[in-house]
Amino acid sequence: MSTVSNPETVSTSVLIIGAGGAGLRTSIELAEQGVDCLVLGKRAHGDAHTIWAAGGINASLGSLDPEDRWEIHAADTLDEGHFVNDPTAVETLCKRAPDRIRELAEWGMDFDRTDEGKINQRYFGAQSFRRTCFVGDRTGQALMDTLVQKAMDLEVPYRENLYITDLMVEGGQAAGAVGFDMDAGRPVAFDADAVVIAAGGHTSLYRRSSSRTDENTGDAQALAFNAGVPLRDMEFVQFHPTGKVKPEAEAGHLVTEAVRGEGGRLYNTEGERFMERYSPTQMELDARDVVARANEQEIREGRGTEDDAVLLDISHRDDDYIHDRLPRMVEEFAEHGIDITEEPMEVAPTAHYAMGGIEVDFETAQTQVDGLYAVGECTAGVHGANRLGGNSLIETVVFGQVAGNHIAETLGSRTSPSLSDAAVRDHVATQDTLAAAEGGHTPAEIMDRLRDLMWQHAGILRDEDGLLNGLGKLQRLRADAEDLQVQADRTSRRYERAQNLRFMFTTAETILRGALERKESRGAHARTDYEAKDPDLRKNIRSLPTGDGGMEIGMEAAGRPSRRVQQAVDEDHELDYHHLE
Known part of the structure; x- marks a missing residue:
């Protein structure tokens, strides 16, 4: 093990932390407007969780259902979010979505097309109309390929295998960030006039998750919180109804909603279409929280398989249709000896998406720290208490463009502070101390215990006793983590996991405390001791940094939709599932 006291120093106008759809679309907007930026990725270029969003991307194009319009898309989003969404975020998303889809098509994204040549659209859960554009069942991969190529055409600078550990804020303004090169093992300090956080969510805090093990560990949320930015709605974690249960190495990995969107049916082991x-x-295309709780209930009541799963069956569809619309699912299950054209898939709920996150002004994507922006899953507001399927990918490109445009418009008038050499040295010394830690608990052990804690106490079904017990266990687990055994340099996976734990503890506490404060059931937040929705709690719960490392919990009333969107809500549109029969 070695430590390096002198960090590499890099200067850029705009630093973008995260290289998925949100970070890349921000960089593209900046590059097109002539602004210097640098994109940082924790993994290899093009390898981001965006590629795992398989089923589709929403926009009210009306390709198959011409009566659809952006206001109905907004109404569906608010209804699915149980009306604690940020109305500005929702309306911005839904108004701008069609233009962003057409732009992606112009950039080469090969959307499936109708016989008439229009961008094809499929059903997704809780959508009033067929609104989800798609590229088979690899839409996220196609989106990433398109954005990576566009960024390369614009010669956007990029660094891969770079881990950011701390944001630098001077006098209430963003000044840059500090991290380390995971290949070279050297600390790096970034001096920037503006910083964009686009580093994803935090569902890897759970034992069963659609995230990869060492990603989506709450980095973005904890970075912002530690920099003085409030987090919002952290109790709202979406559990997708259909995650794999085997093989063990893939447990929790997503079985795309496109399977149900193309007519897949759920059965228990008694043969009931429950x-x-x-x-x-x-039916199967109700809101994700409804279907996830139904799957969980069937399993808990003994009507699941030996692997604690239910059965998802698409075999009644024509074989060629399944191969055309769901090629990735066909391939993935075939690798393990399952032919989904002939037999059902075993599925169970899995932690999939974080609705809560960093507070931003959605007209600009800026946080309350001047020059610090956040985009994508790491933010809170678009999705409310439950995300409408197909809205995650469109969020990345809509608000990436919003953030990039606002930065480009204001960067010239902003006076940015310089990095403090003393502060950089302090952060690097903290990295060295962590790398040298000689305690009795490994990072992997602590992470396993934390994930079990979150699944047990802040999972699909919650209650006050469980949440209080979870907070108590979290406090004791933090104490154990003070006695961490690392003894590894910055190139090791052990050191990376030790850094992950710093973020995971902060984010886990906000989830547990927010869930304890919300004494009702709303969307993805289900309390067995408060089973009804409380109309007086149409509010947002905020996790507020106190400045001394502490946290306070606050609450404020959610905003109201515009007259046009409220009219669409009142029209009470609803998907007619039986079109699929």
């Missing part, structure tokens, strides 16, 4: 009991109108 969604008829839970949602006879919308």
Whole structure:
């Protein structure tokens, strides 16, 4: 093990932390407007969680259902979010989505097309119309390929395998960031006039998750919180209804909603199509929280498989249709001896998406720290209490463009502070201390215990006793983490996991405390001791940094939609599931 006391220093106008859809679309906007920027990725270029969003991307194009319009898309988003969404975020998303889709098509994204040549659209859960554009069941990969190529055409600078550990804020303004090169093992300090956080969510805090093990560990949320930015709605974690249960190495990996969007049916081991009991109108395409809780209930009541799963069956569809619309699912299950054209898939709920996150002004994508922006899953507001399927990918490109445009318009008038050499040295010394730690608990052990804690106490079903017990366990686990055994340099996975733990503890506390404060069931937040939705709690719960490392919990009323969107809400549109039969 070695430590390096002198960091590499890099200067750029705009530093973008995160190289998925949100970070890349921000960089593209900046490059097109002539602004210097640098994109940082934790992994190899093009390898981001965006590629795992398989099923589709939403926009009210009306390719198949011409009566669809952006106001109905907004109404669906608010309804799915149980009306604690940020109305400005929702309206901005839905108004701008069609232009962003057309732009992606112009840049070469090969959307599936109708016989008439229009961008094809499929059903997704809780959508009133067929609104989800797609590229088979690899839409996220196609989006990333398109954005990576566009960024390369614009010669956007990029550094891969770079881990950011701390944001630098001077006098209430963003000044840059400090991290380390995961290949060279050297600390790096970035001096920037503006910083964009686009580093994803935090579902890897859970034992079963659609995230890869060492990603989506709450880096973005904790970085912002530690820099003095409030977090919002952290109790709202989406559990996707259909995650894999085997092989063990892939447990929790997503079985795309496109399977249900193309007519997939859920059965228990008694042969019952059980969604008829839970949602006879919308069936398998009801809201994700509804279907996830139904799957969990069937499993808990003993009607699941030996692997604690239910059965998802698409085999009634024509074989060629399945191969055309769901090629990735066909391939993935075939690797393990399952032919989904002939037999069902075993699935169970999995932690999938973080609705809560960093507070931003959605007209600019800026946080309350001047010059610090946040985009994508790391933010809170678009999705409210539950995300509408297909809205995650469109969020990245809509608000990436918003952030890039605002930075380009204001950067010239902003006076940015310089990095403090003393502060950089302090952060690097902290890295050295962590790398040299000689305690009795490994980072992997602590992470396993934390994930079990979160699944047990802040999972699909919650109650006050469980949440309080979870907070108590978290405090004791933090104490154990003070006695961490690292003894590894910055190039090691052990050191990376030790850094992850710093973020995971902060983010886990905000989830547990927010869930304890919200004494109702709303969307993805289900309290067995408060099973009804409380109309007086149409509010947002805020996790507020106190400045001394502490946290306070606050609450404020959620905003109201515009007259046009409220009219669409009142029209009470609803998907007719039986079009699929």
